[in-house]
Amino acid sequence: MSDNEKKVPAVVIKRLPRYYRYLGELIKQDVKRISSNALSIKMNVTASQIRQDFNYFGGFGQQGYGYNVEYLYNEIGEILGLNDGDTTVIVGAGNLGRAIASHGAFEKRGFKLVGIFDNNEKVIGTVINGIEVMSVDNLEDFLAKNRVDIGILTVPKAAVVETAERLVKCGVKGLMNFAYTELNFDKDIAVENVHLSDTLMTLSYKIKQNKN
Amino acid sequence: MSDNEKKVPAVVIKRLPRYYRYLGELIKQDVKRISSNALSIKMNVTASQIRQDFNYFGGFGQQGYGYNVEYLYNEIGEILGLNDGDTTVIVGAGNLGRAIASHGAFEKRGFKLVGIFDNNEKVIGTVINGIEVMSVDNLEDFLAKNRVDIGILTVPKAAVVETAERLVKCGVKGLMNFAYTELNFDKDIAVENVHLSDTLMTLSYKIKQNKN
Numbered sequence: 001m002s003d004n005e006k007k008v009p010a011v012v013i014k015r016l017p018r019y020y021r022y023l024g025e026l027i028k029q030d031v032k033r034i035s036s037n038a039l040s041i042k043m044n045v046t047a048s049q050i051r052q053d054f055n056y057f058g059g060f061g062q063q064g065y066g067y068n069v070e071y072l073y074n075e076i077g078e079i080l081g082l083n084d085g086d087t088t089v090i091v092g093a094g095n096l097g098r099a100i101a102s103h104g105a106f107e108k109r110g111f112k113l114v115g116i117f118d119n120n121e122k123v124i125g126t127v128i129n130g131i132e133v134m135s136v137d138n139l140e141d142f143l144a145k146n147r148v149d150i151g152i153l154t155v156p157k158a159a160v161v162e163t164a165e166r167l168v169k170c171g172v173k174g175l176m177n178f179a180y181t182e183l184n185f186d187k188d189i190a191v192e193n194v195h196l197s198d199t200l201m202t203l204s205y206k207i208k209q210n211k212n
Numbered sequence: 213m214s215d216n217e218k219k220v221p222a223v224v225i226k227r228l229p230r231y232y233r234y235l236g237e238l239i240k241q242d243v244k245r246i247s248s249n250a251l252s253i254k255m256n257v258t259a260s261q262i263r264q265d266f267n268y269f270g271g272f273g274q275q276g277y278g279y280n281v282e283y284l285y286n287e288i289g290e291i292l293g294l295n296d297g298d299t300t301v302i303v304g305a306g307n308l309g310r311a312i313a314s315h316g317a318f319e320k321r322g323f324k325l326v327g328i329f330d331n332n333e334k335v336i337g338t339v340i341n342g343i344e345v346m347s348v349d350n351l352e353d354f355l356a357k358n359r360v361d362i363g364i365l366t367v368p369k370a371a372v373v374e375t376a377e378r379l380v381k382c383g384v385k386g387l388m389n390f391a392y393t394e395l396n397f398d399k400d401i402a403v404e405n406v407h408l409s410d411t412l413m414t415l416s417y418k419i420k421q422n423k424n
Binding site: 011014180188190192 | 318399409
């Protein structure tokens with residue numbers, strides 16, 4: 001992997017998974033090389049944007065020859081840390097937690113779900129995607145015995161801050177938060193908030209613009 | 213509402229729901245005015261960024277006096293089209309569809325869920341959040357009789373393009389797509405893709421950076 005001396009802007013980081021995903025599809029189609037132009041058309045980003053993005057990581061390509069698809073795919077996967085075998089737990093086994101536990105794409109990307117927790121007696125002991133739901137009371141115990149990198153928070157808003165703090169205290173380094181609140185931790189804890197109604201509001205804005 | 217002659221960048225649009233959400237919380241706390249500085253600390257955006265963002269919509273504030281919270285909240289809500297009473301349908305009543313149908317924040321933001329559809333005989337006729345799941349065969353019939361602005365797609369990847377096309381053909385103007393594929397429509401159809409494993413990959417990247 002190329003060294004990362006330049007600070008990579010957040011928007012570039014956000015595009016990496018899309019590149020990765022698209023390159024994975026090209027591999028399936030047995031495409032060996034692709035130019036930044038061809039890639040740009042498919043990805044709806046300009047070719048110069050793609051070259052700029054890739055330059056943060058040393059470039060990857062030979063001008064004029066295009067990119068080696070498999071090499072690029074593997075390099076981006078490496079940059080994204082997808083080969084690190086990150087483990088995840090889900091706290092909150094409601095509909096959303098269940099949907100995520102059953103989400104095949106997570107495992108495909110190298111993430112391993114190792115535990116699901118809930119506080120509801122009716123849910124504890126049920127099996128989702130081959131994993132038995134544990135009581136959230138056992139969280140610390142479980143985390144002491146198992147390395148967990150990422151906590152996926154699908155608990156109600158009122159419980160999310162406390163749950164997040166419990167996970168972080170036990171060494172979890174990344175949080176994916178679905179509750180409608182922002183989580184604040186030191187920089188060494190990575191947080192991604194998924195606010196579905198923000199997305200719906202953005203959609204509403206675009207619809208309104210299109211009407212005008 | 214101020215006129216929108218300047219093209220508003222996508223990143224600014226993405227921030228509007230966050231401003232809106234945060235201002236809503238300030239109203240609950242009975243805060244009447246707020247400076248761009250105070251807003252910036254809470255929102256983790258620079259004050260000049262906030263002023264720049266708001267300038268796209270005519271500014272909203274009086275320099276030195278801060279912003280009137282309720283006025284700003286209402287203006288941003290108007291810009292986002294939240295007063296338009298946009299209606300939604302969910303297609304795909306699996307775990308994710310159920311989670312979204314039960315998501316209280318959507319209604320709070322002015323969106324009205326008017327229908328849920330599925331193709332599974334066991335699911336059709338069940339009631340989610342007060343709404344009876346209909347057969348997806350009735351989609352066109354329902355859309356002919358009911359104005360629907362937004363289609364929320366929680367169907368499997370293999371079904372998403374066809375389902376999206378059926379919705380658009382019947383006059384749906386916006387799509388929120390959870391399937392792991394990109395939808396391509398003309399510009400008059402607004403699309404927001406929610407790719408949960410992209411978010412997980414971004415998180416993985418950040419965790420890896422923090423380790424180094």
